[in-house]
Amino acid sequence: MEQHALGILQNEDLLGWNETGKQGGTFRAITPKLLYYLIEESQKFGGDVLDQFWEQLGACDDKLKENIESLKQEDFVSAQRSFDVLFRGLDPKDVDFEPVLEMAAEFFTHLGVAFMNPGGKKSGESTAFSISEVVNEKTDKLLQRVKEEGGFGTRKQELLKALSFKRDGNFCLLTDQPFRPFNNAGVFLQLAHIIPNSVHAKPDTLKCIAMFAGAAAVDEVVHHLNNIGNVMNMEMNAHGSYDNLEWGIEAKEEGGEVKYFFRTIPTKTNIRGPGFITLRDGEEIQFGKGPEGKKLGNGPLPTLCSLQLAVARVLKMSGAADIILEWKDDADDDGCYRLFSASEEFRKMFDAKLFLSGRAVVG
Incomplete structure (x- = not known):
């Protein structure tokens, strides 16, 4: 039934879901593509999106x-x-497709928005360690402190940053530039999460992950979300392009070991990455070359890399990512108080913030 579903969703004009002129109209126009790529990527994991699609479609009529x-x-x-x-004996224009549209909206909101707009205040917020305070500690001590720190606060993130140095080295794997403070002429770094660690507080997102990629994948997310297997250090602009889903990490087993490959989204063979990234599509990312690479797993968990790359492909290839980025721009006021705001601009900003906070589902 996979080929039937993908074939039908390719007939997007005949489905008549491209309504415009109301809130969510732009989203409805990309819904066939969103469902198409959700099904295609979910099938690679053995997920249940295909079965859910047919169930919801059958509920329409x-x-x-x-x-x-x-x-x-x-x-x-x-x-x-x-x-x-x-559609034998039926005119698609006479069918109420609300159940299947609601399904797509749930994935858009609870998977798409959650991955592109992690947001939210971190729990267990506390004063950060300095790099010099933790980077010279022994690996076993750092691992113990990560375990003891708990939560998702700043101190734990600094410990994970130190562990990432020990696993991968003191330079950016994407730009090949040394990090500050190890080199005063180096680049500024940020700790990047393969899967946004904010999903731990989003049960609807975890349900969508389970349907999209299976129970085993969501178990790995839950158990490793805030640990060394879900992080890497990278130059801040490379981090920005990663958050915007311009590239991802493909993890493949070759010769009994896992190798990681840089992938542009959409795939453009041999094309160099955005910004300062020097890697080209398909080139290997050299994880695990730090002094404790082997002890720390030689790189992030393959399942988490594959999940993020699959979600990124769904959102970028369907056009959903562009909508979310537009809403993020609408929601991104500069924090300055204004006595008056044009009603249309205020409504757009307010709607965008509701969607991005997960308090409203696109319809």
């Missing part, structure tokens, strides 16, 4: 549910044939 059973008996021939069987 009794005749449609009957036709889905007929479609199950048909081999895939062409997208048009799948479409014709599905």
Whole structure:
């Protein structure tokens, strides 16, 4: 049924979901593509998005549910044939697609927005360690302190940053530039999370991850979210392009060991990464070259890398990422108090902040 689903979603104009002129209209226009790539990437993990799609589509109309059973008996021939069987005796314009549109909206909000707008105040916030205070500590001591620190506060992030130095070295793996303060002429760094650690407080996001990638994947997220397997140090501009889903990390097992590859999104073979990144699409990222690389796992957890890359591809290829970035711009006021704000601009900013905070689901 995968080929049938992907074929039908390619007939996006016939589905008539491209309503405009109201809140969510832009989102509805990209919904077929969003579902297409959700299904395609979920199938690689053995997730349940495909089954959920057919269940929600069947809930739209009794005749449609009957036709889905007929479609199950048909081999895939062409997208048009799948479409014709599905809507035999029906006009798509007369079908209320709300159940399947709601499904797409849930993934958009609880997976897409959560990955691109981690936001929120970190729990257990506290005064950070300085790099000099922790970087020279022995690895076992750092690991123990990470365990004792708990929570998601600043002090724990500094400990993870020190562990990342020990695993990968004192330079940016993307730009090949040394980090400050190890080199005064080096680049400024940020600790990047492969999966945003804020998802620990978002049960709806964890449910979407489980449906998208399976129970095993969500278990790895929960257990390793705030540990060395989910972080890496990188130059701050490289971090910005990573958060904007311009690139991701592909983890593959080769010769009995895991190797990591830089991937642009969408894939553009042999094209150099954005900004100061020197790697080209398909080139290996040299994790684990620090003094304690082997002890610290030689790199981030492959499942977390694969999950982030899959979600990034879904959002970028469908156009959902562009909508979220636009909403982030609308929500990004400069913090200055204004006596008056134009009503339309204020409404857009308020709506965007509701969506990005997860307190509203796009419709």
